[in-house]
Amino acid sequence: MMHHYRSLRALLLGVPCLGLATPAPLSAETLQQALARAYRNNPTLTAARAGQRALDENVALAKAPGRPAAGIDGSFTEQLHRQFPDSTPRRNISGQASLSVPVYQGGTVRNRIKSATEGVKAGQQDLRATEASVFAAVVAAYMDVIRDTSVVAYNRQNVASLETNLQASNDRFEVGDLTRTDVAQSESRLALARASLQSAEAQLIASKENYIALVGVEPENLEAPPPLPGLPPSVDQAVATALSDNPDLLAAEHSRLAARHDVNAAKGLVSPRLSAVASGSYTDYLGSQDNGGPLAGTQFAPDGAVKAASAGVQLTIPLYQGGQPGAQTRQSIARESQAIENQIAVERSVIAQTRSAYAAWQASLHTIESTRLAISSGELSLEGVRAENSVGTRTILDILDSQRDLLNAQVQYVTAQRDAYVAGFSLLAAMGRAEAADLNLDTGGPLYDPTVNYERVKGKLFDFDFGSPAAPQASRTVDTAPQSADGGSVSAN
Template sequence: MRPLKTLLLSATVLTLATPSFAATLEDAIMKAMETNPEVLIAERGKEAIEQELRQAKAGYLPTVDLTIGSGHERSNNTTTRNRADRQDNTGGHRSLWRNEARLIARQMVFDACETCHNVDQQEYRLESSMKNTKEVKENVSLRVVQAYLDVLRNQELVKLAQDNVDNHKKYLKQIEARSSSGRGSKADIRQAEGRLALAESTVYAAKGELKNAKATYVQVVGEKPEDLKAFKAPVEMLPTSRDEAVERAMANNPAIHSAKYDIRAADSAHRATKSAFYPRLDVELEANRAQNLDGTSEANNSYLAMARVSYNLYNGGADLARKRQQFARLEEAKDTLERDRREVEERMYEAWNDLETAKMRLKPLASHVSSSEETKKAYKSQFDIGQRSLLDLLDTEVEYFNSKTAYINGKYAVDFAVYNVLTTSGDILLAFNK
């Protein structure tokens, strides 16, 4: 029983220690959203702006400051001089150990709406950051889709290349058998061996591309691809026309929404600079307690309730320059929006054209595969009865391999093009219910 228990325990530990790998595209997307550094950076940036918003809102609340001090004080004033005239000849100086404490509560009453504009600015910045985070997630999702498709595509290409090698090996054996029976030549064997070597080199190249695809997958998703499942692209989510696709992108693309909020944030920042040209009103409550103050060895306590108006009369033109600076930032934000609109429109045109091109190419590519496969079978039959040369047969094998390779690449190009359109229109996360 002890060996059995040990075996079961070891199996349990191995099961728990085995990392989980994403098997579906949805799993890969979820994993990337949790671990991809670009997504995490965007999330942290949003969290930082949330705290900046809290800082701005603090301007509505009172501030309470406590100051405590203790130290040596040497005084020479009317009080100390009168004391010196009456008691001793100290020259009017007196040294005491001074202790003091001050508590001030200050509440802003009027700041020409500087605080409210600062709050508005941070709220708009937060909205912009949220849209930017969505854009990052969509772009990362598209990269996950591409990495996922590349792994599947290269796996198919490796299998196709290996099948091609197997076929060439069969031909070589057949040629060797024909040569042994006197129906073939050494030249045919050498030719078959050369084509086999070329086919084997293609396998190595395909495996290298697969390794690269898996490395990209790890970089984007954060884990190794294992047993990836095929999926169907959500073509039902696509717009019905290019114009509708562009219209949807203009309405939904997060980059455009982020730029719009940046304009509002810049406008609020510009409005906040105008408060510098108005007075500020604060209400202050102050309590002071002191001992040995100004040469008097007695307690000195005071309590104040004040309304204070502060108004800057001149600071070298800094306020005016700051106002002009924020106005320039506002115009910059407007120009950025226009740039983003044009870029999104261009990207959608390109994405839609890529989709249409990929779809149109797929049918001829499939026809090429079918035709080359039929030709290969026909040539094989003719070769067996001596009506076709070995070179003809090997050429048809190469043509079939190339046609099948082109079809596999074209098939996955269509799937990627679908997700590329959905990304540009701001809808890719909806395809995964994110």
């Protein structure tokens, strides 16, 4: 197994060579830089962070019903017609203030806070999963550009070689050394090679555009990716790590715990509720009462105002609520059952993903070794067939077949290199080890910590604390140039 790890390490250090001898330019882009850009600017990731901040507010929302509530009502009334002028003031202004302090809510508030807290923890794990997913897409896009750049180069070399071969075939046909059939075979292979080159160039353009969509900038001179850290020595160890660290599985566990607290909150709806209440009122007739009427004298205070205040406790004992508490409890129990089953389903999926990624990684390593041998043998075969053709023991078709086989081996080789790195990173993602902290990224600042916002908002009390206005975080790509199959050469390590 350590042999496989050393093979992968050597592979990853030599990915961009791919048969090209382009020196590394000073302005080359590294995979770490691409991942750091995506970490700062990818809209999927920045949107997930905003969604998590919205989820954090559920805890404050759950706490609100357990906090005091105060309010003031005010009114001004002008009597347009008074049937009894002596007993009805012309106008009045009144106000009432009330305060209610929940003392006991049957446990509903407490359990809703616990449920919201578990929901926040689940969201934090979902954010980890989103980060790993975005990084996996960036790694795949990065390796796609490297692979497709090499595939285009191989196809261009093949077209140039077939053009030379066609010219030589025409020259030999002119002197009667070859037949028209030989020339036609060369022309046919050249036409197919040009078509393959066009397809390869279109694929390279698509890969570059996908890279821009994920990273936000154009791919320029992509360097060799570094070795992947922490690849497991066995599939059993990979699965064990995934079962303890996979963010999807941890999120499912927190969702199950949240569902359990929702059940307890629903049961609390049948419990008595106790609150402390206080109120005060003030009414002023603004001197509009008639002096000689029955309102004069002791009916009003000397300043023409009436004041009142009261305080006490309020006990509410639910007797019948139309079956709502029972229905909500049964619904919450069903959702808890659903969360339990979802956790098992996620566990199954994580195990399958981890084992599949490990198998794909191992298969790609073997494919690399096989195609490397195929390239070496294909180069020797093509050289030998050309030599034998020069003495008349091989046909033009034999040369064309050997050249086609060599091209196929070269394309399979660079594809296997890409697949090995992507499968290795997917394995790390399934294990919960493919995030910025695991990859030691230099993001130009501290890593995003979702607990910072949660700690900041979970205890906020003020109604008028609205926070900062929304503003875009991700960068746009409207100013990037349309990509072509030229430029952006891959550097050798």
